[in-house]
Amino acid sequence: MTSTLLQNFQIPPPPEAAATEQSLPLAFFDIPWLHFQPIRRLIFYEFPCSKSYFIDTLIPKLNDSLSTTLKHYVPVAGNLLYPINTENKPIIRFTPGDSVSLTVAESNNDFDNLIGNHTRDADQFYDFVPELPLKEGPEYKSVPVVAVKVTLFPGHGICIGFANLHSFGDASSIVGFIRAWAEISKSGGDEEYLIKQGDLLPLFDKSVIKDPKGIDDIYWSVMKNIPFKETTFPLPTGRNRVNNKDEVLKGVENWMSDFKKYFGMRD
Numbered sequence: 001m002t003s004t005l006l007q008n009f010q011i012p013p014p015p016e017a018a019a020t021e022q023s024l025p026l027a028f029f030d031i032p033w034l035h036f037q038p039i040r041r042l043i044f045y046e047f048p049c050s051k052s053y054f055i056d057t058l059i060p061k062l063n064d065s066l067s068t069t070l071k072h073y074v075p076v077a078g079n080l081l082y083p084i085n086t087e088n089k090p091i092i093r094f095t096p097g098d099s100v101s102l103t104v105a106e107s108n109n110d111f112d113n114l115i116g117n118h119t120r121d122a123d124q125f126y127d128f129v130p131e132l133p134l135k136e137g138p139e140y141k142s143v144p145v146v147a148v149k150v151t152l153f154p155g156h157g158i159c160i161g162f163a164n165l166h167s168f169g170d171a172s173s174i175v176g177f178i179r180a181w182a183e184i185s186k187s188g189g190d191e192e193y194l195i196k197q198g199d200l201l202p203l204f205d206k207s208v209i210k211d212p213k214g215i216d217d218i219y220w221s222v223m224k225n226i227p228f229k230e231t232t233f234p235l236p237t238g239r240n241r242v243n244n245k246d247e248v249l250k251g252v253e254n255w256m257s258d259f260k261k262y263f264g265m266r267d
Contacts, residue, residue: 003105003127003151006055010099011063013070013077024075024092025206026167028215033166034082034090035226039174040129041162044115051106054152059104062150065185066102072190073177075204076100080165081140086224089216092145092168103130103149111156127151128161134230141228146174176202 012018026034049058070077078094107127113120130147145168149161164174180202183193194201 002109003107005103005105006152007059007104009059009063009102009104011066011070011077011102012097012099013074014067017071017074018077018094018096018098021096022074022078022094022204024078024204026090026092026216027206027209028211028219030167031090031216031219031223034223035228036166037231038132038163039166039171041174042125042128043160043162044111044157045159046111046115046157048155048157049152051152051154054158055104058158059150061185063102065188066100066148066181068190069177069181069184070100072180072193072202075168076146076177079142079144080167081142082228083140084138089220090167101130101144101147103147105149105151107151107153107159109153111153114159115157128159130161130163132163132165132231143230145169146177 075092075094077098077100078092079098080090081093082090105128109124109127114124128149128151130149132144132147134141134143136142143165146162146164149159149163151159151161153159162174162178169177180193183196184190187193
């Protein structure tokens with residue numbers, strides 16, 4: 001691995017959004033994912049900025065916009081609490097003072113090789129993925145639901161890595177969060193985001209999910225018998241990764257080209 005840790009930030013929601021505790025039960029379609037590996041995503045962007053610009057301008061901008069985004073996604077800054085006494089059920093809880101870990105790193109890895117369309121060793125990508133460390137307390141095991149890692153490849157580009165618990169959100173949910181962050185970073189505030197979203201703001205009220213047959217109890221009766229462990233990167237995987245530009249990336253290049261304007265980056 002060739003990354004060097006530069007900084008680590010804990011990004012909380014703004015004070016006005018983080019004053020009270022929020023607890024979310026897991027729905028019956030969340031519980032089966034408890035023991036799965038986190039979902040990991042990497043976004044690479046060709047952006048040959050200097051290290052000083054990266055540290056002094058880009059990272060503060062990402063930090064500020066992430067905090068503003070968390071105003072609308074407060075539980076993203078929370079933790080999964082897995083009970084030691086499995087007569088209780090896991091919950092997602094945000095407590096004032098909780099935050100999202102944003103790690104900043106620098107890599108001397110070959111950026112062009114990483115973003116190419118040829119076969120390459122998949123293991124090298126794990127260096128750009130954030131970790132979700134597990135902590136053990138007297139009543140619960142606790143693990144963050146989301147973490148972010150931003151890696152600079154000096155003179156070439158950046159990578160933004162995301163990790164999230166699958167029991168917290170699926171692809172649509174997390175991509176919605178990423179898009180909200182991008183929009184808020186682009187505009188420098190959440191006014192345009194709120195106008196565009198209208199009444200379609202994130203909803204975390206699990207009471208709208210009805211489970212009259214108690215399916216969550218059935219699933220939990222099985223899942224609670226599986227030890228809840230910290231996830232680790234399965235290295236070495238022995239896998240290779242290939243991008244088929246004509247198929248896999250069909251339509252994606254345009255989305256990636258918008259990444260610069262979404263996050264307000266300069267040339």
